[in-house]
Amino acid sequence: MMNYETRFTEAGGAADILEDDDVRARRRRRMFISVAVLLVVLLAGIWFFMRGQDDAALAEGAAAKSVPTVTVFIPGRQTVERTIAATGSLAARREMPVGVAGEGGMVTRVLVEPGQWVSAGQVLATIDRDVQVEQANSLAAQINVARADARIAQSELDRSQALLSRGFISKADIDRKTATRDSANARVRVAQAQLNEAQARTGRLDIRAPAAGLVLTRAIEPGQVVSSASGILFRLAKGGEMELLAQLSEGDLAATTVGVNATVTPVGTAQAFKGQVWQVSPIIDPQTRQGTARIALSYDVALRPGGFAAAKIISGSQNAPLLPESAVQSDEKGNFVYVVGKDNKIERRGVTVGEVAENGVAINAGLNGTERVVLSAGGFLNAGETVNPVLQKSAR
Template sequence: MTMTKPPLLIGALCALTLSLGACSGKQEEGRGNRAAQVGYVVVKQEPVPLTTSLGGRTVAFETSEVRPQVNGIIRRRLFTEGGFVRAGQPLYQIDASLYQAAVDQAAANLASARASVQAAEEKAKRFEPLAKIQAVSQQDYSDALAQARSARAAVAQNAAALETARINLRYTTLSAPISGRIGRSLVTPGGLASANQATPLAVIQQTDPIYVDMQQSSADLTRLRQALASGGVTPGSTSVRLKLEDGSDYGFAGTVQFSEVTVNEGTGTVTLRARFPNPQGLLLPGMFVTALFDQAVNPFAILVPQAAVQRDFDGSAFVYLVGKDNKAARRKIVAERTVGPNWVVTGGLKPGDKVITQGVGNLKAGAPVKPVPAGSPQRLGAGAGKGEAKGK
């Protein structure tokens, strides 16, 4: 037996269904038109340093190779390997017996030459009055004068030979040409030292202060110079900071000294050199470091919090602004670097623009917004709408 519903009941159900559908549609329409509360910041132009990060290597301030200038057997080593030596400090002693003998011989030759000059000058003096009265020939007198001059020249020659012999004798004691840390000795006592040998006896390096040589792309340097010439940026500071190989900060700041005037053909880079104090000897020659310095300052940059900047599929950056009639406006910008928590915007914005920084998650261009200054205590975004609904 088939049960049939009364026509009146069916009509009531249909009317109720249509009423609920209409109410639901009105609620969805109301929610869609409600303005989302967002936080914004008013951007302005301000000077922003353009920090450059470059890889570098430490270089000794001064380096000197200890090399012999005379030949001989090394008798003694007079320093401690790895220690600090001062300029003029004796380092090696070469056998000096042959050079002492050369000094003695040169001194004797000089004494003989001085004796000869005395005899020649006396002879010339005696011949002078005799030549005037023609007791001796003029030729004999001229020869006597020439012998005196020759004897004086011989004295000068022997004096120079004696000085040379004394210099060679001094060279038998090898002294430190500069102050600094000396490395290991590359020769032992008993070894032969030669004035023309290719290998130094030891190497001294001065590491306080110390240099850091940095490599910068010639293309980057050219862009910087063009920007400086056009007035787009101003020169920055010459102060340099260092990060060590383990990522820690070096405790002393350095100063840029100069940049090379030629480009390395193999790498396409230009070398910049900075000078750092190194009183504790923490920096050793040959270490890899990272140098950070403000190479220029952009006086017209605009800083925007990182939370406000979004990226398209092609990587281009954009932000939402509080537009006309309090509607969200999408704006493409140029943001290529960060400074702390902000993006440095160099294109797409102008001073006075209101950039939305809070509540940007579900924004769309043209959507109505209720803007408040960023950091206000009001609840932002979708949560604000729910809160308002509950309040009502």
């Protein structure tokens, strides 16, 4: 009996041990499953969280991409010169036409060419003077004859005065001989005056420069017969000074004053020459409604009288914001610009355009120079639109 119970007890204990092992194994499986589920849930949460962050970032990026980026700059204020553009013809400031001053004749020599500088009184051309020289020689001989007659008359008068004290000659004879002496002296002076006149006429056969200057044209050749009716034989520019006869409208002419500076650029060259307005026309052409401003220029080989040239006349200056032309727009309401205001929103600003210079457009009214002005792409913007402004230090 004891052995059986012992075996039963031992068998029951073994069964209990097996049962405990199964329980522990199931518990471990449930634990593993729970941990796995937790891990899956945790990973799923992390995945959903990261995806939400990415979606938010994508949404923010899309929103950022929808805001346009524009380039702006702050113009400030600067001195802008008012420039008047004009065109006209170049000419000698003081042109001197030279012709025959004397009786003329056949040209023997021409001593100058166009483009040559001459001094005052310099001989430009000579005319044959053989006849005039012979006439002068004849008059010189007549002077000698008159002087000889005057000497004889003086000697006879001296002898008569010596005889007067002795009573051999009367006072009337002395008066006649005195008159004869005076007449002979007068004939000497007349002959001398005639010789001087002939020499002066001969001297006028030389065609001379009336003043120092530059020879512009020559219309005379050796062998040519010229006279006072031959017209202009040479043209000279006094002192080589040139000028531009700039044609201006009535409004521009009214804004131009004597003494203002100008630059002149002849056609065919990029070289600009500095000049100064020295005369403003007091009248307006009733046909063209234009007047002339005369711009004085110093001599240069590129300044050819009769040539065409463009001028820029500085008629004044103003202190104003200066914008590039791309920043200024216009519509039926007038000229305007876009500025970036508060909260980076676009504002339309009406402006009054002033002087148009090479580097931009002056704004007379509408801006004070401290605004952030949109440089370009204004045609794609609307007032009230939010933008991303990028500041540029200076307008190009």
